[in-house]
Structures are given as C-alpha cells and as structure tokens.
Amino acid sequence: MDQHDEFFVPDDVDQQIEQIRQSKAGDQRDAEALAYLRSYYQADAQHEQEILNRVWQRIADTPLLAQNSQKSEKGRFMDHSDMPRAAGTMNSVSQTRARRSSLAQRLSLWAAVIVLVALVGGLALAFYATRLNTPGSHPPSPISTNHAALHVDAVSMSVTPNSLNGLACGSNVTVTYTALFHVNQHSAGGTVRFTYTTNNGRSQTPASITLKPGETSKTYSFTWSGALPVDHTYPGLGGVQVSSPNQLTSPTIKPTGQCGATALEITKVTMAVSPASIQGLACGSSLTVTYTATIDAAPNNSGGTVQLSYTTNNGRSQTPASVTFNPGQTTKTYSFTWSGSLPADHTAPGLGGIQITSPNQLTSPTIEPTGQCGASSSSAFQVTGVTMTVSPASLQGTTCGTSATVTYTATIHVAANGPGGTVQFTYTINNGRSQTPASVTFAPGQTTKTYSFTWSGALPADHTYPGLGGIQITSPNALTSSTAKPAGQCG
Numbered sequence: 001m002d003q004h005d006e007f008f009v010p011d012d013v014d015q016q017i018e019q020i021r022q023s024k025a026g027d028q029r030d031a032e033a034l035a036y037l038r039s040y041y042q043a044d045a046q047h048e049q050e051i052l053n054r055v056w057q058r059i060a061d062t063p064l065l066a067q068n069s070q071k072s073e074k075g076r077f078m079d080h081s082d083m084p085r086a087a088g089t090m091n092s093v094s095q096t097r098a099r100r101s102s103l104a105q106r107l108s109l110w111a112a113v114i115v116l117v118a119l120v121g122g123l124a125l126a127f128y129a130t131r132l133n134t135p136g137s138h139p140p141s142p143i144s145t146n147h148a149a150l151h152v153d154a155v156s157m158s159v160t161p162n163s164l165n166g167l168a169c170g171s172n173v174t175v176t177y178t179a180l181f182h183v184n185q186h187s188a189g190g191t192v193r194f195t196y197t198t199n200n201g202r203s204q205t206p207a208s209i210t211l212k213p214g215e216t217s218k219t220y221s222f223t224w225s226g227a228l229p230v231d232h233t234y235p236g237l238g239g240v241q242v243s244s245p246n247q248l249t250s251p252t253i254k255p256t257g258q259c260g261a262t263a264l265e266i267t268k269v270t271m272a273v274s275p276a277s278i279q280g281l282a283c284g285s286s287l288t289v290t291y292t293a294t295i296d297a298a299p300n301n302s303g304g305t306v307q308l309s310y311t312t313n314n315g316r317s318q319t320p321a322s323v324t325f326n327p328g329q330t331t332k333t334y335s336f337t338w339s340g341s342l343p344a345d346h347t348a349p350g351l352g353g354i355q356i357t358s359p360n361q362l363t364s365p366t367i368e369p370t371g372q373c374g375a376s377s378s379s380a381f382q383v384t385g386v387t388m389t390v391s392p393a394s395l396q397g398t399t400c401g402t403s404a405t406v407t408y409t410a411t412i413h414v415a416a417n418g419p420g421g422t423v424q425f426t427y428t429i430n431n432g433r434s435q436t437p438a439s440v441t442f443a444p445g446q447t448t449k450t451y452s453f454t455w456s457g458a459l460p461a462d463h464t465y466p467g468l469g470g471i472q473i474t475s476p477n478a479l480t481s482s483t484a485k486p487a488g489q490c491g
Contacts, residue, residue, distance in 0.1 A: 146186070147186055147187060147188035147189075147213055147214075148184055148185075148186055148187050148188065149187065149188060149245070150183055150184070150187045150188060150189060150190040150192070150211065150245050151183060151184045151187065151245060151246055152181055152182070152183055152192055152242050152245065152246055152248050153182045153183060153184055154182040154248070155179050155180065155181055155182070155240055155242065155248060155250035155251075156179075156180045156182070156250070156251075157177065157178070157179055157180075157238065157239055157240075157250055157251055157252065157253040158177075158178045158180070158253065159175060159176065159177050159178070159238065159253045159254060159255055160175070160176045160178070161173075161175065161255055162255055162256060163255055163256045163257045164228065164235075164255045164256070164257045164258055164259050165256070165257035165258070166257075166260070167228060167259045167260070168228070168259060168260055168262070168300065169228050169229065169230040169259040169260060169261045169262070169300040169328070170227050170228060170230070170259075170299055170300030171227065171228055171259070172225070172226065172227050172228075173225070173226075173227075173228055173235075174223055174224070174225040175198075175223060175224045175225075175235040175238075175254075175255060176221055176222075176223050177196070177198065177221065177222050177223070177224075177238035177239075177253065178219055178220070178221045179194075179196070179219065179220050179221075179222075179239070179240045179250060180217060180218075180219050181209065181211075181217060181218050181219070181220070181242075182216065182217050183211060183215070183216055183217065183218075184216075185214075185216055186214060187211070187213065187214065187215075187216075188213050189210075189211045189212045189213040189214070189215060190210070190211065190245060191208050191209070191210050191211075191244070192208060192209050192210075192211065192218075192242060192244065192245065193206070193207075193208045193242070193243050193244040194206075194207060194208065194220075194240045194241055194242045194243060195207070195240065195241050195243070196220075196222045196238070196239070196240045196241075197236075197237075197238060197239060197240075197241075197252075198222070198223075198224040198234075198235060198236055198237075198238045199234070199236035199237070200236050200237040200252060201237075201239075201241075202236075204241070205222070207220060207222070220240070222238070224236075224238070228259040229328065230259070230261045230300055230301070230302065230303075230327040230328035231327055231328065232258050232259070235254055235255060236254060237252035237253065237254045238252060238253060238254060239251060239252035239253065261300055261301060261302035261303075261327060261328075262298060262299075262300050262301050262302065263301065263302060263304075263359065264297055264298075264301045264302060264303060264304040264306070264325055264359050265297060265298045265301065265359060265360055266295060266296070266297055266306060266356050266359070266360055266362050267296050267297065267298055268295075268296040268362075269293055269294065269295050269296070269353075269354060269356065269362060269364035269365075270293070270294045270296075270364070270365075271291065271292070271293055271294075271352065271353055271354075271364055271365055271366065271367040272291070272292045272294070272367065273289060273290065273291050273292070273352065273367045273368060273369055274289070274290045274292075274387045274388075274389050274411065275287075275289065275369055275385060275387035275411055275413060276369060276370060276385075276387050276482060277369050277370045277371040277385050277387070278342060278349075278369045278370075278371050278372065278373050278385070278413075279370065279371025279372065279384065279385060280371070280374065280382075280384025280385055280413065280415060281342055281371075281373045281374070281384060281385070281413055281415075281416065281447065282342070282373060282374055282415065282416025282417060282447070283341075283342045283343065283344040283373035283374060284341050284342060284344070284373075284416070285341065285342055285373070285416040285447050286339070286340070286341055286342075286447070287339070287340070287341075287342055287349075287447075287448070288337055288338070288339040289312075289337060289338045289339075289349040289352075289368075289369060290335055290336075290337050290389075291310070291312065291335065291336050291337070291338070291352035291353075291367065292333055292334070292335045292393065293308075293310070293333065293334045293335070293336075293353070293354045293364055294331065294332075294333050294393065294394065294487065295308075295323060295331070295332045295333070295334065295354075295356075296330060296331055297325055297329065297330050297331070297332070298330070299328070299330050300328060301325065301327065301328065301329075301330075302327055303324075303325050303326050303327035303328070303329065304324070304325060304359060305322050305323070305324045305325075305358075306322060306323050306324070306325065306332070306356060306358065306359065307320070307322050307356070307357045307358035308320070308321055308322065308323070308334070308354045308355060308356050308357060309321065309354065309355050309357070310334070310336045310352065310353070310354045310355075311350075311351075311352060311353060311354075311355075311366075312336070312337075312338040312348075312349060312350055312351075312352045313348070313350035313351070313352075314350050314351040314366060315351075315353075316350075318355070319336070321334060321336070321354075329397060330396060330397070331394050331396045331397065331487075331488065333393050333394065334354065336352070338350070338352070342373035343373075344373070346372050346373070349368055349369060350368055351366035351367065351368045352366060352367060352368060353365060353366035353367065371385075380415070380418065380419070380476075381414060381415070381418045381419050381420060381421040381442070381476050382414060382415045382418065382476055382477050383412060383413065383414050383423055383473050383476065383477055383479050384413045384414060384415050385412075385413040385479075386410055386411065386412050386413070386470075386471060386473065386479060386480075386481035386482075387410070387411045387413075387481070387482070388408065388409070388410055388411075388469065388470055388471075388481050388482055388483065388484040389408075389409045389411070389484060390406060390407070390408050390409070390466075390469065390484045390485055390486055391406070391407045391409070392404075392406070392486055393486060393487060394486055394487040394488040395459065395486045395487070395488045395489055395490050396487065396488030396489070397488075397491070398459060398490045398491070399459070399490060399491060400459050400460065400461040400490040400491060401458055401459060401461070401490075402458065402459055402490070403456070403457065403458050403459075404456070404457070404458075404459050404466075405454055405455070405456040406429075406454060406455045406456075406466040406469075406485075406486060407452055407453075407454050408427070408429065408452065408453050408454070408455075408469035408470075408484065409450055409451070409452045410425075410427065410450065410451045410452075410470070410471045410481060411448060411449075411450050412425075412440060412448070412449045412450070412451065412471075412473075413447060413448055414442055414446070414447055414448075414449075415447070416445075416447050417445060418442070418444070418445065418446075418447075419444050420441075420442045420443045420444035420445070420446060421441070421442055421476060422439050422440070422441045422442075422475070423439060423440050423441075423442065423449070423473060423475065423476065424437070424439050424473070424474045424475035425437075425438060425439065425440075425451075425471045425472055425473045425474060425475075426438065426471065426472050426474070427451070427453050427469070427470070427471045427472075428467075428468075428469060428470060428471075428472075428483075429453065429454075429455040429465075429466060429467055429468075429469045430465070430467040430468070431467050431468040431483060432470075432472075433467075435472070436453070438451060438453070438471075451471070453469070455467075455469070459490040461490075463489050463490070466485055466486060467485060468483035468484065468485045469483060469484060469485060470482060470483035470484065
C-alpha cells in the first residue's frame with residue numbers, strides 16, 4: 001500500500017461533511033454584511049437567494065469531497081487485500097496514519113471555508129458594483145444616529161414684488177414676504193416658533209414651522225394686501241422674530257420705490273345755503289346767509305392748493321379765496337356769507353357760488369334762499385322758518401369705529417317786529433324715531449335764534465348713525481324743519 005494513501009473511516013467523513021455544513025453560517029461579520037446588503041437590495045433578494053443556493057450546491061458537489069471519498073474507498077480495499085501479508089506492520093503505522101488523517105481533515109476543512117468566504121465576498125462585491133453602475137442609483141449612506149439639538153442659525157428675508165415703482169397709489173396689491181430659516185446640520189428636527197410683522201413690529205402675528213431630522217432649511221411666507229396709500233405708509237417693513245428653540249431676529253425688508261400719486265384735480269362742487277328760505281321774514285330785517293361749497297377732488301391725488309373765487313350776487317362781484325388738500329384727501333368745504341337788511345326789491349341775498357381757477361377750471365352751480373321777505377309791519381309772535389346745519393359737514397375720510405361728535409344747529413326765524421315769546425319744539429337725531437323736547441325764548445323784535453344739539457359715539461360700520469337731525473315746532477305755531485346729516489360715510 002502506498003504510504004501516501006490515507007485511511008478514512010466513515011465516522012470521520014460524516015464529521016467532516018457536518019463541519020462543512022456548519023461553516024455555511026460563515027464569519028459573524030460576513031453574515032451581518034450579507035444581511036445589511038440583503039436589506040438594502042430588497043428588490044434583488046429572491047434572485048440573490050437563488051444564486052447562493054446554486055453556490056452551496058456546487059460546493060456540496062465539489063470534486064474535493066468526491067476525491068476524498070474515492071481515496072477512502074480505495075484505501076479500505078487495499079488494506080483488506082494486503083491484510084494477510086501486512087498484519088505484522090499494521091499496528092506500527094496505525095497511529096501515524098491517524099495523525100496524518102486528522103491533519104488532512106483539518107486542512108481540507110480550512111480550504112473549504114476559504115473557498116466559501118471567497119465566493120460570498122466575490123458575490124457581494126459583484127452585487128455592489130452592479131448597483132454602482134446602474135443609472136440613478138446611489139450607494140447606501142452610513143446610518144448615523146447622532147443628532148444635535150435644533151438651533152436656528154440665521155433667517156434671510158425676500159419680498160415680492162421687490163419694487164412699487166410704476167404702480168399707481170390707490171391700486172390694490174398683494175405683497176408677499178418670504179422668510180428662509182437656516183438651522184444647524186444633523187439636527188434632530190423639531191418646531192420653530194416665531195412671530196411675523198408687516199409694519200416694522202407695530203403688530204405681530206404668531207406662527208411656526210416644523211423641520212424633519214437632518215433638514216437644514218425651510219421657508220415661510222406671509223402677505224400684506226390693500227390699496228397703496230398716497231402717504232406711502234404701507235406696505236411696511238416685514239420680518240420675523242424667532243422665540244424657540246432659540247431667540248433670533250431677522251432683518252426687515254419691504255419693496256423699494258413708491259407708488260405714484262395722480263395730480264390734484266377738482267371733479268365736482270356742490271352748493272348749500274342757510275337759511276334755505278326767507279319766506280315770512282320782514283323786509284328790512286337783518287339776516288346773515290351762509291353759502292357752503294363742497295369741493296370734491298379725484299382720489300389718490302398728491303394734494304395741493306385749490307384757487308377759487310366766490311360770489312353772493314350771481315357773479316356781479318367776486319372775492320378770491322383758496323383751500324388746501326392733503327395728499328389723498330378727496331373732499332373739502334368752503335363757506336362764505338352775505339349779511340344785511342333784507343331789501344324790499346329782493347335783490348339780496350343773491351345767487352351764490354364759486355369758480356375754480358387752479359389746478360383746473362370748474363364753475364359750481366349757484367344757489368340762494370327760497371321765498372321772499374314781506375312788508376314790514378307789527379305782527380304777532382310767529383315762527384316763519386327753520387334752517388338746519390350740521391358739523392362736521394362730511395364724514396368722508398374718517399374711520400369706522402372711531403369716536404365722533406356731530407352737532408346739529410337749528411336757526412329759528414320769527415316774524416319781524418314781534419312781541420317776543422317762547423318757541424316750544426322737539427328735536428331728533430334719528431329722523432324722528434325718537435324726539436327730545438326743548439325751547440328757546442325770543443326778545444321783542446328779535447327775529448333769529450339758534451339751538452344746537454349733538455350726537456356722540458363710535459361711527460358704526462353699518463352707517464346708521466349719525467342720522468338725520470331736525471326740529472318740529474309745536475308753539476306758537478306748528479312747523480317742521482328740514483333734516484340734515486353729515487355727507488359721506490366712514491371707511
């Protein structure tokens with residue numbers, strides 16, 4: 001028998017095969033790497049399993065194991081065939097053969113393990129290279145569980161539109177402010193709480209944003225909307241003030257430039273007169289007549305001075321005057337008077353009105369008290385007329401909700417050359433829905449007396465107040481005045 005032939009008993013062969021099977025688990029690190037790759041490449045998990053099964057099948061069928069099995073059978077046959085003539089030497093070499101068999105088994109086992117590790121490592125590298133060469137794929141990033149606390153490092157601001165140049169004052173516009181929050185890298189994420197302003201901090205609104213772990217920036221937008229005012233107070237400076245997780249104030253920003261105001265232009269003039277009538281007044285009695293011009297200008301104007309002249313005698317004589325409009329102001333009143341004794345020829349008071357000469361030309365309608373004075377004679381005490389005025393004459397330009405006091409004034413006329421006496425009446429500020437009694441006393445020969453009453457309160461948004469005001473005479477005779485209230489409405 002060849003001294004290199006080795007003797008394998010069946011138990012040794014079974015033990016070697018079992019050790020090779022157990023070595024499939026491989027090194028613990030290789031198993032962890034394989035598990036990580038399988039979890040990342042889940043789409044190819046089934047295909048990988050089929051390839052690995054074929055690899056293990058080939059390892060199980062490798063010629064190395066078949067050769068060892070054949071050598072074992074051959075050695076067994078040769079040992080039995082030579083047993084009669086080699087019986088004397090069997091015991092002397094049995095221990096040497098056992099040691100050689102054990103060494104060969106260990107070498108074979110290690111060789112199988114090395115082949116297995118090489119195959120698994122090569123397979124893993126092949127899968128990894130395939131993923132790298134696939135378009136749009138990326139290698140897995142290392143998983144980090146170390147997150148820092150959220151901290152806002154900076155806030156940058158932008159605004160749209162970035163300029164108001166070319167826009168007309170009074171036009172509606174929406175301005176969008178955008179805050180870009182920058183936070184620290186590798187943060188644990190969380191909520192950022194802050195307030196924002198569109199008027200440089202005069203008012204603030206709370207808000208918040210939430211960042212995911214690892215997210216480094218996020219935007220938040222807020223708006224101002226409205227008509228561009230001619231005084232350029234809006235849109236104002238916008239920004240944010242962070243209160244959590246740390247305190248930080250952003251820079252402020254607003255659109256550059258300004259809206260353009262239109263040139264001042266007078267569009268309309270309306271006229272009123274008080275007393276509205278001189279019917280029943282005695283010719284020769286003294287009277288003061290007040291003419292009031294309400295001048296309307298185009299909206300969103302730049303303001304300026306209006307040059308005018310007025311007349312109380314239908315233009316036969318004129319007196320120059322002026323009024324000044326503030327930027328954006330659309331209404332202004334101007335009053336002028338005629339005073340004197342009522343002439344018997346009824347030439348005065350005459351038609352009154354104004355004529356605009358600048359910034360544009362415009363002539364108002366003319367107006368005078370209705371009726372005529374009567375011949376002078378002694379008469380009984382009697383109310384001949386009542387005229388109403390109100391102050392302020394207009395609510396245009398006021399803000400709803402603001403407090404205001406409106407004064408109604410009744411001018412009561414009695415017959416000339418009267419003996420004097422007391423006039424009993426009631427007055428109203430809500431067009432007669434409620435009335436309050438009052439009285440005034442005339443001296444003998446006195447022909448005119450005034451009585452004032454007021455309404456005070458916050459201007460309601462439904463414009464129900466101030467209402468129509470007037471008086472109703474009950475004694476010495478019955479007479480109802482006209483009613484009056486301020487023109488225009490609060491905004």
